[in-house]
Amino acid sequence: MKRNSLVFILPLLIFAFTVPKLKPTVRGNYPSNYFQAPVAQALLLAGTFGELRPNHFHAGIDIKSARGVAGDAVFSAADGYVSRIKVDKSGYGNSLYISHPNGYTTVYAHLDKYNLELANYVKAQQYIKESFEIDIYPSHDKFPVSQGDEVGKMGNTGSSNGAHLHFEVRETSTQNPLNPLLFGFRVVDNIAPKMHALKVYSLNEKREELGAKAITLVKLGEGYKVKGDTVLLDAGQTGFGLKVYDHFDKVSNWNGIYELSTYQDDSLVYDFSLESFSFDESRYINAHCDYEERVTKNSYYNRCYALPGNHMSIYRHKSNNGVIDLQEGQTSRITMVASDVAGNSSTLEFWVKIKPNASILAQPVLNQKYNYILPFNEGNMIRTEGLYLHMPPGTLYEDLYLKYDVLPERSTGYYSNVHRLSDSRTPVHEFFDIGIRPTQSIPAELKPKVFVAYCEGSRILNCGGRWEDGLLRAKVRGLGSYAIMADVTPPVIKQVVFGQNMKSYQKFSFKISDNVATAPNVEELNFDAHVDGQWVLMEYDKKNGTITHRFDGVITPGEHNFRLVVRDAVGNETVFERKFFR
Numbered sequence: 001m002k003r004n005s006l007v008f009i010l011p012l013l014i015f016a017f018t019v020p021k022l023k024p025t026v027r028g029n030y031p032s033n034y035f036q037a038p039v040a041q042a043l044l045l046a047g048t049f050g051e052l053r054p055n056h057f058h059a060g061i062d063i064k065s066a067r068g069v070a071g072d073a074v075f076s077a078a079d080g081y082v083s084r085i086k087v088d089k090s091g092y093g094n095s096l097y098i099s100h101p102n103g104y105t106t107v108y109a110h111l112d113k114y115n116l117e118l119a120n121y122v123k124a125q126q127y128i129k130e131s132f133e134i135d136i137y138p139s140h141d142k143f144p145v146s147q148g149d150e151v152g153k154m155g156n157t158g159s160s161n162g163a164h165l166h167f168e169v170r171e172t173s174t175q176n177p178l179n180p181l182l183f184g185f186r187v188v189d190n191i192a193p194k195m196h197a198l199k200v201y202s203l204n205e206k207r208e209e210l211g212a213k214a215i216t217l218v219k220l221g222e223g224y225k226v227k228g229d230t231v232l233l234d235a236g237q238t239g240f241g242l243k244v245y246d247h248f249d250k251v252s253n254w255n256g257i258y259e260l261s262t263y264q265d266d267s268l269v270y271d272f273s274l275e276s277f278s279f280d281e282s283r284y285i286n287a288h289c290d291y292e293e294r295v296t297k298n299s300y301y302n303r304c305y306a307l308p309g310n311h312m313s314i315y316r317h318k319s320n321n322g323v324i325d326l327q328e329g330q331t332s333r334i335t336m337v338a339s340d341v342a343g344n345s346s347t348l349e350f351w352v353k354i355k356p357n358a359s360i361l362a363q364p365v366l367n368q369k370y371n372y373i374l375p376f377n378e379g380n381m382i383r384t385e386g387l388y389l390h391m392p393p394g395t396l397y398e399d400l401y402l403k404y405d406v407l408p409e410r411s412t413g414y415y416s417n418v419h420r421l422s423d424s425r426t427p428v429h430e431f432f433d434i435g436i437r438p439t440q441s442i443p444a445e446l447k448p449k450v451f452v453a454y455c456e457g458s459r460i461l462n463c464g465g466r467w468e469d470g471l472l473r474a475k476v477r478g479l480g481s482y483a484i485m486a487d488v489t490p491p492v493i494k495q496v497v498f499g500q501n502m503k504s505y506q507k508f509s510f511k512i513s514d515n516v517a518t519a520p521n522v523e524e525l526n527f528d529a530h531v532d533g534q535w536v537l538m539e540y541d542k543k544n545g546t547i548t549h550r551f552d553g554v555i556t557p558g559e560h561n562f563r564l565v566v567r568d569a570v571g572n573e574t575v576f577e578r579k580f581f582r
């Protein structure tokens with residue numbers, strides 16, 4: 001576009017901006033009248049699709065309960081059949097999947113309970129499998145449902161902190177989640193995304209960060225700007241990050257945006273939209289966001305340039321990978337546009353030019369101490385006297401300048417030196433292998449009790465462990481300090497509701513806990529409950545460590561013997577055994 005034609009178009013553009021809605025960029029073609037809302041009340045959202053969360057992009061929408069408590073009826077969004085029922089002590093809690101004839105599956109998670117027919121089936125399956133957690137795929141003719149059938153009640157089960165319905169729409173064939181708001185659900189949204197801060201990254205030609213600074217934004221009318229209009233850059237190559245959230249009418253939640261586009265002068269250099277993704281790629285969130293901000297300040301910036309190892313599919317334009325390339329003396333206008341599905345959008349506009357005498361420009365390598373360079377696109381192996389490390393390709397998002405230290409450790413409970421591999425501010429995508437050699441002989445009775453410990457601050461995480469060639473080996477997914485430790489402390493059982501005379505009670509419950517947390521790939525604290533030698537169902541809510549048995553006819557009136565065994569990851573056991581009257 002020629003400069004002089006702008007003069008005539010500008011007044012028209014200003015007029016055009018009073019038309020409030022833009023159409024969101026959508027590749028697929030989704031039915032907008034097929035699904036009804038899964039709840040009776042107006043849809044108020046506490047979370048949106050693609051929202052930035054720890055280690056994942058949020059795969060659905062979070063619908064608020066009408067009164068902030070569990071119990072709202074949850075309805076099938078359309079005709080179909082129950083294709084999966086999963087009961088999980090964490091994650092989705094009690095969840096239900098309904099497959100529809102149009103090729104989509106809807107998912108309802110954190111349910112307080114299932115409807116009576118499903119609840120009876122679930123309980124029967126739990127007794128058959130002698131397990132609270134189940135994951136069942138009923139055949140298509142077992143539980144047909146009609147649109148609007150009540151399938152359960154809204155709840156707070158699994159990894160949820162407050163009663164809500166986590167609702168997803170998936171493509172049945174791939175199980176890829178899609179943005180539910182593209183299916184015509186009525187959500188009132190007249191509020192544009194709010195921009196909070198800009199981050200400017202000075203990069204070298206390998207897209208490695210040489211330095212970064214956060215810049216406060218100023219709201220100006222409908223748009224945003226930076227103080228003084230111009231950002232002075234420290235390097236010729238620059239990337240941007242933006243902290244931005246969407247907001248809806250009648251709720252105070254900070255939700256995720258749908259789309260973010262970055263323009264240099266008039267050309268689009270980087271753009272992503274949250275229409276769909278696959279669960280396999282959800283962990284690329286750790287490359288998408290500024291991971292260090294996330295782990296040190298719990299703050300989420302959308303990175304608007306690609307880290308070399310980020311292979312997520314949400315990016316539509318990656319001209320020069322989103323990196324702004326500037327010559328000394330050159331000035332460019334940067335425009336960033338954030339929008340939601342309803343088409344409300346916010347614009348940030350500023351100018352960039354290179355700071356005179358920018359010292360960082362000539363700096364060839366990262367200004368940090370390291371003893372290994374691990375290329376992100378290759379497998380990497382390190383073998384020393386005390387450590388074995390193997391990272392498959394795809395573990396890292398960019399080359400790692402690894403600082404590796406060995407710290408002698410003689411405290412009680414430690415059986416090796418502490419091996420410090422950089423620190424937890426660098427994200428890791430895939431699991432990698434680590435092996436540690438003990439520095440003292442481990443007594444035979446302690447051999448089953450040792451594990452590879454991830455020690456960050458005061459936190460100790462059991463990453464598992466198996467012996468191979470004199471090394472204790474484990475698969476781990478984080479950088480930081482590792483050592484061999486032993487755990488001989490048995491789990492703790494606390495009575496919450498239990499007594500000798502249970503005649504007037506509806507349930508009994510306990511809290512179970514352990515001194516060492518476990519990594520997600522390691523078997524966790526587990527339990528077995530028996531009454532008179534028969535397995536009994538206890539519902540396990542991992543977030544508060546509560547296990548509960550509800551009297552439902554399985555335990556008949558009379559005297560009974562209750563026995564609860566709780567085991568931690570290395571096999572330490574605590575037993576609670578009492579008689580009670582029902």
Ligand SMILES: [Zn+2]
Pocket residue numbers: 047058060061062165166167
């Ligand atoms: Zn959710």
